[in-house]
Structure formats: structure tokens, C-alpha cells
Amino acid sequence: MDRCDDIQVKELNKRASGHAFEVILSPSNTDPKEFPLSPLKKKETSLDEIKKKLDAAAERRKSQCAEVLKQLAEKQDHVKEVLQKAMEExxxxxxxxxxxxxxxxxxxxxxxxxxxxxLNEKFKEKDKKLEEVKANKKAMQGREN
Incomplete structure (x- = not known):
């Protein structure tokens, strides 16, 4: 078994297909007492600072609400325009x-x-022809008599 500073290598049984090794890494030496960053110490906040922060938050809420109302009004105007255009079309x-x-x-x-x-013109022409045929027939009968 070979040993380095952080790594330990142990040879396992030799096999026909090759060698087998087990590599063991040693745990790192970090002590919880030696944490590199210390927690931030909170400073005392005064009543005026709290009021300023609350006022700023209220202003942000008001501006955000105004922005939402503005967007809703724009959407409503757009809907009205679309409906008007659809009705015109x-x-x-x-x-x-x-x-x-x-x-x-x-x-x-x-x-x-x-x-x-x-059709009326066609029928009139047929009627004329029929009248001519009838007149010719009478004339022929009058000659025979």
C-alpha cells in the first residue's frame, strides 16, 4: 500500500484481466472554528431610518400600482380600438x-x-306563321270550292 499526503492507494488482488486498485482520499482538515467569513454584525437602526425605509417601500408600492393601472388602461384602450376596427370591418x-x-x-x-x-317575340313569330298557314289553307279551300 502506497501513501501520499492526501491520497492513499491500496492494491487489490491481481486478476487475469489486469490490476485493480482502490484509491482513498483523506478527509480535508477544515475546522468549523476556523470559518473564513465572520457574520456581519447588525448595527442599531434608529426610528428615523425605519420610517424612511417604510416611506420608501410605500412609494415603491404606489409607483408599482400606478404602473399596473397605466398598463391596464393601455390594454383597455387597445381592446376598444380592436373592437371598433372589427365593427367597422x-x-x-x-x-x-x-x-x-x-x-x-x-x-x-x-x-x-x-x-x-x-320568348314573346318567338311566340309572336310562330303566331304569325300559324296565321299565314291558316290563311293559306282557307285560300286553298276557297279555290277548291
């Missing part, structure tokens, strides 16, 4: 949709009127 969409629907209805009515006029 909705109204604009409704107006354009209504205009498009009205335009389609007008186009449909115009097309319907044009189709009806074309």
Missing part, C-alpha cells in the same frame, strides 16, 4: 355583400326580362 363587409347581392339580383332580373321578351 364588419359593417364594410355587410355593405359590400349587400351591394354585390343587389347587383346580382338586378342582373338576374334583367336577364329574365330579356329572356321573356325573346
Amino acid at each position: 364588419s359593417c364594410n363587409f355587410q355593405k359590400t355583400a349587400q351591394e354585390k347581392l343587389n347587383q346580382k339580383m338586378e342582373t338576374y332580373e334583367e336577364n329574365c326580362t330579356v329572356r321573356k321578351a325573346a
Whole structure:
């Protein structure tokens, strides 16, 4: 067994695969009495210092509360703006949709009127032809008699 200042090495049984060692580290020599940092000694605080600290804490709380209220007001304003914009966009969409629907209805009515006029013209032409055929038939019958 070899021994150094802080390390102790002990050889274990030799094996076919190689050597085995156990390394033991000695504990460090630190005495709790020799703590490098001494605790800070508290100084006596006066009533005025305590009042100053309390006042400063109250001011911090007030400023923090004011900041939170300011942020909430900004968020509320933002929400109002977003809602206003959404309502405007909705109204604009409704107006354009209504205009498009009205335009389609007008186009449909115009097309319907044009189709009806074309059918009426077609029927009038058929009626004329029918009248001509009837007149020709009467004329033919009048010649035969």
C-alpha cells in the first residue's frame, strides 16, 4: 500500500484481466472554528431610518400600482380600438355583400326580362306563321270550292 499526503492507494488482488486498485482520499482538515467569513454584525437602526425605509417601500408600492393601472388602461384602450376596427370591418363587409347581392339580383332580373321578351317575340313569330298557314289553307279551300 502506497501513501501520499492526501491520497492513499491500496492494491487489490491481481486478476487475469489486469490490476485493480482502490484509491482513498483523506478527509480535508477544515475546522468549523476556523470559518473564513465572520457574520456581519447588525448595527442599531434608529426610528428615523425605519420610517424612511417604510416611506420608501410605500412609494415603491404606489409607483408599482400606478404602473399596473397605466398598463391596464393601455390594454383597455387597445381592446376598444380592436373592437371598433372589427365593427367597422364588419359593417364594410355587410355593405359590400349587400351591394354585390343587389347587383346580382338586378342582373338576374334583367336577364329574365330579356329572356321573356325573346320568348314573346318567338311566340309572336310562330303566331304569325300559324296565321299565314291558316290563311293559306282557307285560300286553298276557297279555290277548291
